[in-house]
Amino acid sequence: MTDEAIWAALAEEFTADVEAARAELDEGPVPVVAVVGRPNVGKSTLVNRILGRRQAVVEDVPGVTRDRVAYDAQWAGRRFTLVDTGGWEPDAKGRAAAIATQAEIAMRTADVILLVVDAIVGATDTDEAAARVLQRGGKPVLLIANKIDDQRLEPEAAGLWSLGLGEPFPISALHGRGSGDLLDEILKLLPEMPEDREPKAGGPRRVALVGRPNVGKSSLLNQLSKDDRAVVDSVAGTTVDPVDTLVDIDGETFHLVDTAGLRRRVAQASGTEYYASLRTQSAIEAAEVAVVLLDSSEPISEQDQRVLTQVVEAGRALVIVFNKWDLVDEDRRYYLDREIDRELKRITWAPRINISALTGRAVQKLAREIRTALDGWEQRVSTGELNQWLAALIAAHPHPIRGGKAPRILFATQVDIRPPRFILFTSGRLDPQYVRYVERRLREDFGFIGSPISITVKAREKRGKPGGKPGGKK
Structure with a gap:
């Protein structure tokens, strides 16, 4: 059996582990949903409702949120980044202008935008200005008619058609009314791959x-x-x-x-x-x-x-x-x-x-x-070459013995570039000093000049001992 065949067989054996580790490491870009609107319309309350926890600071005072804050969100198995922003106002001055700038950055970088409006107050001049900005932006926009706490208030949302962003979506961020349907609608608008997360090939x-x-x-x-x-x-x-x-x-x-x-x-x-x-x-x-x-x-x-x-x-x-x-x-x-x-x-x-x-x-x-x-930053080492190098490294400098035995590195793979990220599958926990030694030798032998390197150690559970800790006592 050739070396290539051996490493191919090992790679196949560890495929499930590699995919699980990729998921744990939060591999790949995710779409971005930005929540924007004028101050005190309930943006942070909506963010908390979507997250399912009290994460964003909420207070009955305009302007509590002052910058863009990103949160990891999930609905129906789909991950996305939810960005809460400060209140947006046209022609703002001083600190309000800085807050508005952060909201505008969120608008430009998001894949989907939620414009939150207080349906009870109705469309204000600020709401109309925000709608005009979003119409020019070309991004998918959902118009959120917030504070519709019960069915009797739904006619209040109809007046928001005048903003020119399509049908208003009536919800109550405070009580959760309509939030599930809103999340389903958001998922329909999310792209399969987020836009502009990676530089375009051939561009500066x-x-x-x-x-x-x-x-x-x-x-x-x-x-x-x-x-x-x-x-x-x-x-x-x-x-x-x-x-x-x-x-x-x-x-x-x-x-x-x-x-x-x-x-x-x-x-x-x-x-x-x-x-x-x-x-x-x-x-x-x-x-x-x-x-x-x-x-x-x-x-x-x-x-x-x-x-x-x-x-x-x-x-x-x-x-x-x-x-x-x-x-x-x-x-x-x-x-x-x-x-x-x-x-x-x-x-x-x-x-x-x-x-x-x-x-x-x-x-x-x-x-x-x-x-x-x-x-x-973009360098990649093949799985076969990496494991051959690692076997020679371990033979020359094995892991120190701890508690009568030394953990073994079973398999290694590079899971990503930009920056390079590696996973070491082991029979037990590695000393941090040994992981640093592996990183130092990786740089000496392969380069990776000018790029940080990430090395994650995944200790495999012993077979036949479900739920037991790797290398742990019975």
């Missing part, structure tokens, strides 16, 4: 420029675009909204997004900074690769570490750029090398490049590092 790769304030993100964007595309100022925090532009770097077009500087965790930010942080986080999640800028003339800070962690946790390809190299002298280079060894030791896999956005030094080399990171 999406690159997010991120980093703490005043590290030179806008200066780099302007240098690459050969234009004053973004406002540059020595005052930290000039950029608030993400700035998108197409730029040509080394003969290839990239879609660059300049983002607001991340000062602190989103939960700890406030005011404009809070919403800027949310939009930056969304830009990272929408990107394929994040270029994280560090100020090479200053020590690597906790803020820098936090930005890098955010990119890694988002599963995006990563390139680290040390900007302001024109300000670095020999002494600073000496200390910077030691800071890199100490502070960046857990992400040695990310490509690094030294540039000066001000003078243009080495900025064209950025394209090469972006391509390298994207190649690692």
